Amino acid sequence: MSDKFVRLSDLTLSYGKTVAVPNLDLDIVEGELIALLGPSGCGKTTTMRAIAGLLTPASGTIEIDGKDVTRLAANKRGIGLVFQSYALFPHLSAFENVAFGLRLQRMPEAEVRSRTQAGIATVGLTGFETRKPAEMSGGQQQRVALARSLVMDPKVLLLDEPLSNLDARLRLEMRSELQRVQKDTGVTMVFVTHDQSEALAMADRIVLMKDGKIEQLGTPSQLYAEPATAFAAEFMGFENIFRVEGENLVSDAGQLPLGFTAKAPMLAWRPGGVQVGHGPFSGRVLASNFAGAHREYVLDSQIGQIKADAPIETVEVPLGHNIEFDLPQSTARPLAA
Amino acid sequence: MRNLTTYIILGLTLTFLIGPFIIIIFAGASAGEALAFPPDGLSLKWYLKVFTIESFRDSFLLSMFLAIFGTVTALLLGVPAAYALNRYDLPGAETIRTIVAAPIIVPGIIVGLALLRYLVVPLDFTVTMALFMAHTALVLPYAVRVVSSSLNNLRADMEEAAVLLGCTRMQAFTKVVLPNIRGGVLAAFILGFVTSFNQVPVSLFLSGPGVKTLPIDMLAYMEITYDPSVAALSALLAFMSLTIVFVAERLLGFSRYV
Amino acid sequence: MFFNTREGLALALPAAFFALLLFILPVGILLSEAFQSDTGWTLQGYFDFFAKPLNRTVFLRTLKLGVLVAGTAAVIGYAAAFCIVNLSASARGRVFGLVVLPLMISPVARTYAWIVILGRTGIVNDTIVGLGLSDTPIRLLFTETAVFLGLLQLFMPLMIISLVSAMENIPRDVIPAARVLGANWLQVFFKVILPLTKEGLVVGGTLVFTGALTAYITPAILGGSKVLMLETLLYQRVNVSNDFVSASVIAMILIVMSFTANLLLKRIATARK
Numbered sequence: 001m002s003d004k005f006v007r008l009s010d011l012t013l014s015y016g017k018t019v020a021v022p023n024l025d026l027d028i029v030e031g032e033l034i035a036l037l038g039p040s041g042c043g044k045t046t047t048m049r050a051i052a053g054l055l056t057p058a059s060g061t062i063e064i065d066g067k068d069v070t071r072l073a074a075n076k077r078g079i080g081l082v083f084q085s086y087a088l089f090p091h092l093s094a095f096e097n098v099a100f101g102l103r104l105q106r107m108p109e110a111e112v113r114s115r116t117q118a119g120i121a122t123v124g125l126t127g128f129e130t131r132k133p134a135e136m137s138g139g140q141q142q143r144v145a146l147a148r149s150l151v152m153d154p155k156v157l158l159l160d161e162p163l164s165n166l167d168a169r170l171r172l173e174m175r176s177e178l179q180r181v182q183k184d185t186g187v188t189m190v191f192v193t194h195d196q197s198e199a200l201a202m203a204d205r206i207v208l209m210k211d212g213k214i215e216q217l218g219t220p221s222q223l224y225a226e227p228a229t230a231f232a233a234e235f236m237g238f239e240n241i242f243r244v245e246g247e248n249l250v251s252d253a254g255q256l257p258l259g260f261t262a263k264a265p266m267l268a269w270r271p272g273g274v275q276v277g278h279g280p281f282s283g284r285v286l287a288s289n290f291a292g293a294h295r296e297y298v299l300d301s302q303i304g305q306i307k308a309d310a311p312i313e314t315v316e317v318p319l320g321h322n323i324e325f326d327l328p329q330s331t332a333r334p335l336a337a
Numbered sequence: 338m339r340n341l342t343t344y345i346i347l348g349l350t351l352t353f354l355i356g357p358f359i360i361i362i363f364a365g366a367s368a369g370e371a372l373a374f375p376p377d378g379l380s381l382k383w384y385l386k387v388f389t390i391e392s393f394r395d396s397f398l399l400s401m402f403l404a405i406f407g408t409v410t411a412l413l414l415g416v417p418a419a420y421a422l423n424r425y426d427l428p429g430a431e432t433i434r435t436i437v438a439a440p441i442i443v444p445g446i447i448v449g450l451a452l453l454r455y456l457v458v459p460l461d462f463t464v465t466m467a468l469f470m471a472h473t474a475l476v477l478p479y480a481v482r483v484v485s486s487s488l489n490n491l492r493a494d495m496e497e498a499a500v501l502l503g504c505t506r507m508q509a510f511t512k513v514v515l516p517n518i519r520g521g522v523l524a525a526f527i528l529g530f531v532t533s534f535n536q537v538p539v540s541l542f543l544s545g546p547g548v549k550t551l552p553i554d555m556l557a558y559m560e561i562t563y564d565p566s567v568a569a570l571s572a573l574l575a576f577m578s579l580t581i582v583f584v585a586e587r588l589l590g591f592s593r594y595v
Numbered sequence: 596m597f598f599n600t601r602e603g604l605a606l607a608l609p610a611a612f613f614a615l616l617l618f619i620l621p622v623g624i625l626l627s628e629a630f631q632s633d634t635g636w637t638l639q640g641y642f643d644f645f646a647k648p649l650n651r652t653v654f655l656r657t658l659k660l661g662v663l664v665a666g667t668a669a670v671i672g673y674a675a676a677f678c679i680v681n682l683s684a685s686a687r688g689r690v691f692g693l694v695v696l697p698l699m700i701s702p703v704a705r706t707y708a709w710i711v712i713l714g715r716t717g718i719v720n721d722t723i724v725g726l727g728l729s730d731t732p733i734r735l736l737f738t739e740t741a742v743f744l745g746l747l748q749l750f751m752p753l754m755i756i757s758l759v760s761a762m763e764n765i766p767r768d769v770i771p772a773a774r775v776l777g778a779n780w781l782q783v784f785f786k787v788i789l790p791l792t793k794e795g796l797v798v799g800g801t802l803v804f805t806g807a808l809t810a811y812i813t814p815a816i817l818g819g820s821k822v823l824m825l826e827t828l829l830y831q832r833v834n835v836s837n838d839f840v841s842a843s844v845i846a847m848i849l850i851v852m853s854f855t856a857n858l859l860l861k862r863i864a865t866a867r868k
Contacts, residue, residue, distance in 0.1 A: 052771075052775055053774075054771050054774070073774075074771070074775055075774045075775065075776070075779055076777075079775060081771075083772055085766065087766060087767070087769045087771070088766075088769075089791075090766060090791065100773070100776055100786075104782060149776075152776065152777070343678040343681065343682070346675060346678050347678050347679070347690060350671060350674075350694075351694070353751075354696075354697050354751060355693060357705060357711075357712065357748065358696075358697065360708045360718075361704055361707060364708075364711050372711060372714070373716055373717075374712070374717065414609050414613055417609070417610070418609070420606060421603040421605075421606035424603070425599070425600065425602070425603030425606075426603075427604060428600065436611050436614050436619065439618065439619060440614065442850075442853050443618075443850055443853070444808075444849045446826050446829060446846075447829075447849065448622060450829075450833060452617075452621050454624075454625065455621040456617070456621060470617045474614060474617055477610060477613070477614060481610065531699055535700070535701040537811060538809075538812075541811065542833065552702075552703045552812075556812070556815070556816075567707060568711070571703060571708075574701055578699045579696065
């Protein structure tokens, strides 16, 4: 099992004069499901397209399974790519869409048929073979796109925002679908997303990207519990992020005295990590939202806005009234700048 | 690497399409006596000479007259027609559309000949009158089509809203519809103008002594003299057409309507 | 939607009547002359027409050039359109403008330039003689090639416009998808681009074909009486020989070809809706 199955070395990608991704180094393990996560413009899609061969790097190399593919044309890399828009061929039926790549290889018709049929079965679309893309729902189209790439037995399967076009229900379905397919086929899967919950749920490892660089690389639990920077923390759901200056917690709006010594330049708390109801600090309720299992408060305090979640059993404090709260050391996450 | 191929393909194609036009400009600027490229020396004398040739002046005026009034008439007929076809459920709408679009399908030379034989000769229409009708008929399809497309983009409930607010139909038309299709009408006018001005086949048979459109006049001149003045005139006309279209594009975003 | 039919008709009919009386009627009568003879309706006019070898040559030549021009325009047009579609937005606008530009210039001007290029003392001949490839200038004008070039230049913008419009409708990632699935560019063209731009090709092809068929100025200037096409033949028949029956026959042929092409166009355009 190669743990450098896909190697990006010192890769620089640019559009015209603008450098989108400077000097990227990344090793992808064979058979893993890895997510490129980040806000739009962070370079994740650019990196993916470069791996696929749709973008020529300005410098650096890309190796797949030991072979240098940097200058290799997109149609010779043996990679699968499921586009965000699915990019199904509108003039072909589902069957012909899935068979497209196989037919290009001039294999015997019988083999094309059996492999295509198998591919369609894998994604659960048996019976839909004759339908055209326009006659299928979004979820079905995506499965056709997936089957189309899978039947080619690709070395690496790339997926561009696979779940963002789907409604909530379908999203959960496809999530498990993708994971199942990956387990069954063992294909190395790289998917691009801006949704941290997706990345957390599906990936073996997450590459958090910002401005074309890797902000943090780790397992989902590592990124969730131990974000290293303010950006990472914010992206992974920490809301209350403040600077530490001496004994105080400081923001542009004001400050609060810290009850403990902090060793890091910044501290962050999840809304769920804020102690609500009693504590040394006080805040006025600006907003109060019912969120099922908890209540989400937005408080106005000396240090600015605090987002805090209270268990649903506690009594609701009305707008404009004050609540006591604490930012305890136990739930504080230290951050480097 | 693909960029190089793109440059080559587009470069060659554009040279093929536009090169001749550039050549004409310079051929007309020749200081010599004969038509040649590269020209023997540069001079504006042929460009200036063009303005002195009387028949060119007359035919220019005729072409202008036909282009302007023919297009205006075509619009006067075509705008209501486009409106009716678009906003009403007319019986035989398809037939009407086909009839009005017919002039584009029929080769111009046939139109000219037909009008000559059945309107000019037997009914004693003047040649100018026949030319006027022919040019109007020619522009009519463009007028209807461009204005129709403009109307399609204008939602019908705007007029209904105006009527509910108290307008009569006529007021609704002038206050709501017209201002909003102004761009389309202007675009149709310019398209019609250029089409009519550059039209040759229709005018071939309908020209007579003293009654020639400018392109016909140029053709006739070309048969006698081989000097650069035709090149100069062609270049000037081309500039005129281009300026009109360019200004239109700037003012209206002309390309939206075509 | 308004339902006052009378009102609507009142608005639409003037235009329709104008077109009918001043255009369709005269043209119709003209065309009917093709069927006339002393004994009533007959197709004799057509037989007589096609009996003469010159006429047959002209007819076939017109057809041939029409097809050649349309075909060449299609090949070059696809290449140019593909390049244009892949340009950046600003470059695309400019290049497209340059392509459309010739359409706004009088055909007389556009054709005239070819005289300068292909004439005895024109650019091409100067180069050929200058390079020593021939002792005397070659006759390039008044040949089918000259007419072909003139027509191609005249109508290619129409094909390009049509194809660019069709290509813009190809869903965004379909071509990269085909590439990633292993297709080389030839395969991408035949299996993806061509099927998806079929309509644009037909529209463009019809426009170019009809245009080439019914062109007058270009064959007149570049072909003269050595390379007659149907329209220049028609002119000759009327002006020189006063042969109106032939003229009507030719007119009828032109209209039928033009009309058929347009019908095809409409069929294809509405078939996919």
